[in-house]
Amino acid sequence: MNDPDSSAPEVPPLVPSGTPLNLEDFRRAARVALPAPVFDYLEGGAADEHTVAWNEQAYRRKALAPRVLTGHTGVDTRCSLFGAELESPVLLAPTAAHGLFHADGEIATVRGAADAGALLTLSTFSSRTIEEVGAAARRPWWFQLYVQRDRGLTADLVRRAREAGAGVCVVTVDTPVTGWRERDLRNGFALPSHGRPANLAGAPTHAVTGGGIHDPRIDPAVTWDDLEWLRGVAGLPVFAKGIQRADDAGQAAERGLGVWISNHGGRNLDTARPTLDVLPSVVARVDGRVPVVLDGGIRRGTDVVKAIALGATAVAVGRPYVWGLAVGGREGVRDVVRALRRETELAMALTGVASLAGLTPDLLVPHLSA
Numbered sequence: 001m002n003d004p005d006s007s008a009p010e011v012p013p014l015v016p017s018g019t020p021l022n023l024e025d026f027r028r029a030a031r032v033a034l035p036a037p038v039f040d041y042l043e044g045g046a047a048d049e050h051t052v053a054w055n056e057q058a059y060r061r062k063a064l065a066p067r068v069l070t071g072h073t074g075v076d077t078r079c080s081l082f083g084a085e086l087e088s089p090v091l092l093a094p095t096a097a098h099g100l101f102h103a104d105g106e107i108a109t110v111r112g113a114a115d116a117g118a119l120l121t122l123s124t125f126s127s128r129t130i131e132e133v134g135a136a137a138r139r140p141w142w143f144q145l146y147v148q149r150d151r152g153l154t155a156d157l158v159r160r161a162r163e164a165g166a167g168v169c170v171v172t173v174d175t176p177v178t179g180w181r182e183r184d185l186r187n188g189f190a191l192p193s194h195g196r197p198a199n200l201a202g203a204p205t206h207a208v209t210g211g212g213i214h215d216p217r218i219d220p221a222v223t224w225d226d227l228e229w230l231r232g233v234a235g236l237p238v239f240a241k242g243i244q245r246a247d248d249a250g251q252a253a254e255r256g257l258g259v260w261i262s263n264h265g266g267r268n269l270d271t272a273r274p275t276l277d278v279l280p281s282v283v284a285r286v287d288g289r290v291p292v293v294l295d296g297g298i299r300r301g302t303d304v305v306k307a308i309a310l311g312a313t314a315v316a317v318g319r320p321y322v323w324g325l326a327v328g329g330r331e332g333v334r335d336v337v338r339a340l341r342r343e344t345e346l347a348m349a350l351t352g353v354a355s356l357a358g359l360t361p362d363l364l365v366p367h368l369s370a
């Protein structure tokens, strides 16, 4: 008798071996591709890096309770943020100095994001200028602002971003000083010239001071009044990025500022709460008045689903798309975003929901063994 296996046609593998399949695969590839001190700068967090780990672990402390026989035939991931219609609730969080990771820097990033239908938030500390990135952008993009001690320069940065096409200004409020980043200290890491901030031409070189890369021109004493002033000069919707408490979220919502829950990916204050744990109280306090974005530790489509189910309007990823940038430039960024979106759609379908509005808190239960 013939061995049935011996005559079976050879089935090509779904994914060629070695092709990154998920975000962790991209991380491993980036570790190989990048010089060790650059990879450490990207990966590292403050002090013992507890918060870096907790951000990711928080998702494993929640299990999904999928609904069956819902009769849905597809999923719709569209979401709306301050009037902007997005294909997906996955945004790219601002990360500095893309020139460190790829020769095309933020040009590759903004193009890769557009190829995947996603929105980039451009860092103040980009290696390419606001104008260069605005010219390369084929889709909406946002600008992240570090308020400078010089308010004239601050207003000028926001004006440049608006004129170059940015749709929203994201003001980072969790970095009055830079975190104690021991990997960078041990490596004696300082930004090389191809990673320097192009928007602040003539700025003093970033220095490794107190454990991180720090621009002495960032104002450590920003207040809620400054954010109101900024909203006036920006002429754009404004998010406060780095909110970690319900009372601060309430302050933001009262002023019409979007709430972006973040602990800077665990890079600033170690042992700060994981962002997923902050989310429910913030959502309750904001009560739908303004959008709520969350970042930190999102690595799987199920993580996206869990954050939206707990009330986030959208989520953002930082390190993962930089892994893609380091590994494959524009295509790498595109592939990371696509992988996460594909997983998100799959997770929604398997959870039995057809749209983001269908993602509700009852789909999650505590899972304490993680």
Ligand SMILES: Cc1cc2nc3c(=O)[nH]c(=O)nc-3n(C[C@H](O)[C@H](O)[C@H](O)COP(=O)(O)O)c2cc1C
Pocket (backbone or CB within 6 Å): 041, 042, 043, 055, 093, 094, 095, 096, 123, 124, 125, 144, 172, 241, 262, 263, 264, 265, 266, 267, 295, 296, 297, 298, 316, 317, 318, 319, 320
């Ligand atoms: C290499 C790196 C650079 C960053 N640069 C900035 C920045 O310039 N401005 C900012 O607001 N946040 C910055 N962040 C924080 C991210 O916007 C985001 O909060 C964080 O990366 C989210 O966590 P995740 O990396 O686990 O996704 C940076 C993060 C990393 C990893």
